[in-house]
Amino acid sequence: MTTSHTAPTLASVPPANRVATRPVRADGRRNYDALLQAARKAFAARGTSASLDEIASAAGVAIGTLYGHFPTRDALLEAATRDELAGLLALDVDAEPLTGLRTWVLHAVAFCSTYRGFVSTVAQGAHDEASLWREGCHAMETRGAELLAAAQRAGRVRREVTPVELFDLVGAAAWLRENAGPDHDGSTRLVDYVLDGISRP
Amino acid sequence: MTTSHTAPTLASVPPANRVATRPVRADGRRNYDALLQAARKAFAARGTSASLDEIASAAGVAIGTLYGHFPTRDALLEAATRDELAGLLALDVDAEPLTGLRTWVLHAVAFCSTYRGFVSTVAQGAHDEASLWREGCHAMETRGAELLAAAQRAGRVRREVTPVELFDLVGAAAWLRENAGPDHDGSTRLVDYVLDGISRP
DNA sequence: ACCTGAACACCGTTCAAGT
DNA sequence: ACCTGAACACCGTTCAAGT
Numbered sequence: 001m002t003t004s005h006t007a008p009t010l011a012s013v014p015p016a017n018r019v020a021t022r023p024v025r026a027d028g029r030r031n032y033d034a035l036l037q038a039a040r041k042a043f044a045a046r047g048t049s050a051s052l053d054e055i056a057s058a059a060g061v062a063i064g065t066l067y068g069h070f071p072t073r074d075a076l077l078e079a080a081t082r083d084e085l086a087g088l089l090a091l092d093v094d095a096e097p098l099t100g101l102r103t104w105v106l107h108a109v110a111f112c113s114t115y116r117g118f119v120s121t122v123a124q125g126a127h128d129e130a131s132l133w134r135e136g137c138h139a140m141e142t143r144g145a146e147l148l149a150a151a152q153r154a155g156r157v158r159r160e161v162t163p164v165e166l167f168d169l170v171g172a173a174a175w176l177r178e179n180a181g182p183d184h185d186g187s188t189r190l191v192d193y194v195l196d197g198i199s200r201p
Numbered sequence: 202m203t204t205s206h207t208a209p210t211l212a213s214v215p216p217a218n219r220v221a222t223r224p225v226r227a228d229g230r231r232n233y234d235a236l237l238q239a240a241r242k243a244f245a246a247r248g249t250s251a252s253l254d255e256i257a258s259a260a261g262v263a264i265g266t267l268y269g270h271f272p273t274r275d276a277l278l279e280a281a282t283r284d285e286l287a288g289l290l291a292l293d294v295d296a297e298p299l300t301g302l303r304t305w306v307l308h309a310v311a312f313c314s315t316y317r318g319f320v321s322t323v324a325q326g327a328h329d330e331a332s333l334w335r336e337g338c339h340a341m342e343t344r345g346a347e348l349l350a351a352a353q354r355a356g357r358v359r360r361e362v363t364p365v366e367l368f369d370l371v372g373a374a375a376w377l378r379e380n381a382g383p384d385h386d387g388s389t390r391l392v393d394y395v396l397d398g399i400s401r402p
Numbered sequence: 403a404c405c406t407g408a409a410c411a412c413c414g415t416t417c418a419a420g421t
Numbered sequence: 422a423c424c425t426g427a428a429c430a431c432c433g434t435t436c437a438a439g440t
Contacts, residue, residue, distance in 0.1 A: 197398030
């Protein structure tokens with residue numbers, strides 16, 4: 001095998017697994033950005049199942065243009081939440097391990113509930129090999145696992161708790177944030193009860 | 202006002218709030234039952250957003266017949282889960298308050314995750330006045346509140362915990378049961394961590 | 403009282419024709 | 422390289438005609 005190791009071309013990636021990239025031509029970039037802005041607005045207002053027709057209209061482009069840039073709804077969602085994920089992964093937390101863990105978990109919960117319905121999509125990414133969020137989920141799990149391990153090393157959290165269980169807590173609390181009553185913050189309460197359950201004085 | 206207090210007639214209830222009832226005519230009852238059976242199968246296989254066309258076909262009736270018996274998807278879902286809810290409400294639990302509370306919570310979690318997507322519908326019922334699950338949610342909350350209060354009276358659970366928070370735990374754990382990885386029971390773990398967090402020795 | 407299925411509406415997705 | 426919008430498919434929902 002003397003073939004050089006080339007990056008995957010656009011054509012080699014099936015549409016379902018293709019990540020959206022910002023075009024080079026000026027009109028393409030304008031439309032791409034307008035679509036993203038419209039998508040964020042629509043997802044925020046109607047959840048992740050917002051009408052794609054509506055998004056295209058709001059962005060002032062034809063529906064085919066939307067599909068040209070974002071082959072699937074997930075590709076659009078992923079692009080619309082990419083910055084928030086980067087922010088979460090770069091988050092600096094408190095040096096005290098238990099406080100730091102709590103802060104990070106609450107930020108992860110906020111990220112996963114960016115839009116109504118988003119957390120289910122993200123959770124898929126943890127198990128589905130082909131999901132666009134596989135890498136992102138992996139990175140989140142890794143960061144969470146680090147903070148968990150640090151808290152365990154410091155004797156602040158029970159040794160038996162696993163990274164997967166921490167990830168489960170983030171998902172469950174995010175679902176609560178999306179679905180609980182409007183006038184009461186159940187997700188933070190849930191996180192605190194669990195941290196009480198797994199922490200040591 | 203001398204008008205007698207009559208029960209609401211069919212016509213007085215808007216379709217969205219109408220609860221399905223078993224018809225009196227023999228052919229109607231046959232179709233009603235066949236639809237329910239097909240619905241349970243379809244919901245179990247594809248979640249609560251299963252195709253209604255498919256359900257009607259599987260039941261061997263026209264789509265109009267389905268709508269005749271069940272004016273909305275929620276009406277069909279409610280009828281398909283009515284027995285399970287009754288079972289939950291009639292559940293006898295252990296006399297030891299904390300054990301009893303745990304058993305009931307796990308059964309409530311199982312009920313709310315009967316079908317993929319079901320828990321979000323149920324959670325709506327807790328806040329939406331018009332939901333078909335309003336009564337059911339209220340009954341669940343009442344039963345949960347009873348068991349919670351008993352555990353608190355016995356000094357086994359922190360006084361500050363509220364019935365709404367218990368209901369939130371049930372919903373969050375049910376979401377996990379619907380969405381977590383297939384080979385790992387994250388929802389029971391979550392319940393146990395929370396019970397650890399709120400219980401007293 | 404209940405059943406049927408055509409008709410309509412809505413929305414996601416593709417693709418041939420264009421610049 | 423990118424845009425357009427008609428065309429198709431799928432599915433939920435209604436309703437006039439029937440038994």
